[in-house]
Amino acid sequence: MTPFTFARASDVADAVRLGGQPQARYLGGGTNLVDLMRESVEQPASLVDVTGLSTDIEVRSDGSVLIGAGVKNTALAAHPVVRERFPFLSRAIVAGASGQIRNMATVGGNILQRTRCTYFYDAEGSRCNKRTPGKGCDAIDGFNRMHAVLGTSPACIATHPSDMCVALVACDAIVHLQGANGARSMPLTGLHRLPEDHPEWETMLAPGELITAVELPPLALARVSSYRKVRDRSSYAFALVSVAAALDVQDGVIRDVRLALGGVGTKPWRAWQAESVLRGQPAGEDIFRAAAAAELAAAEPLRDNGFKIALVQRAIVAVLAELTGRAA
């Protein structure tokens, strides 16, 4: 591991000052960054520990929830208000990683974790446009069974690996940021970038900008929500595909819906097209299938990952049917 300096930020201003130094990285639980440093994929000159900042979960009177970026994944999944009013978020978090890792990992770190594409990790043996821009991608013609089918480009097909983010984008979550030039916020759906010609640009964060909190808007329909993850083994594995959905069905008609997908996209994938097909229609398998097909119409399978297109469509139909049954 390349030598680095370590500092614990005393407050947000201190963090942003330290994080603005060249080659500095913010450190959450370290469950991804420390591993990447050991593999020489990440070689920061300094680490700024931000785990002591903003660890509160504040439930506001309007029904929104403000989650400090330093909140541990376990603490968020276990919060009584999250379990009651945003069950798909709680389920998505406990679908990810292991108990030990969820106790370490922070909300901010989960959002900014890097892809687990094996070619990205293989610094010694593989070409990767994320690691070395312009070098080429060995995944596109390689073993790409785990890779994305939506939002890909000729430069990169890596998935965003988070489960939590899939539920958060379905929630219309807002990220609060602090940089050298002040505070701002944006929808989480706008934080991650598609790879296009520059897969090394993963988010819209400015250099040194820090995620300070994530806000869940009051979303009444999230009470009837679920998260389903399909993987190669029943626990402790990254998703082949996953589905986060919340559904409001009244008198058999879909009044509102939130749908997001994991394991298939180069970013946490909000299924806007499927949602627009579903809204106002009678709930039933035909419309669920049509919505899933509309969302996957643009999918581009490669040699090994074409199975994900059928698999995620079936998972979407199954989750929506389950939620319809619960609403009835």
Added chain:
Amino acid sequence: MPTTTASLNINGADYALPLDPRVSLLDFLREHVNLLGAKKGCNQGACGACTVLVDGERILSCLALAVQYEGRAITSIEGLANDGELHPLQQSFIDHDGFQCGYCTPGQICSAIGMAAELRRGVPSYVTADVADSAIALSHDELRERMSGNLCRCGAYNGIVAAIAEQHAKEAP
């Protein structure tokens, strides 16, 4: 290696932190404090053999930088026995043959202790039918799901599950 005056507490004793921030909590335990219970299985967060408790919560010491845990109370497998008497879960692992080679055992036991505390706090799991439930029973499926971060290459899972289940039943109110 030179050390700073900052310290962390391991099994009740204070130790000066390493000056080099690259030292993982696992390497600190094994190489600096000579506590060899926590194992370096994969060193990348995949196997759980390095599991220890920090203020009662289970974590992976291989992915933890020691400097990040300044002032925290670490409990490793060596800190569980009381006056030479095994922790009840250690005895239960012996009673149920919860191991063959024993390499994963310290991590399994620390993990199970942390897992039991999570269950008491109402932390849901992926197999919990209703995540809003305040009281979750430790069914066979719940136990296996909650312990999925600890691998045993000997395949002693039946004994591990039996040992944890028996200890959990004894502790039930």
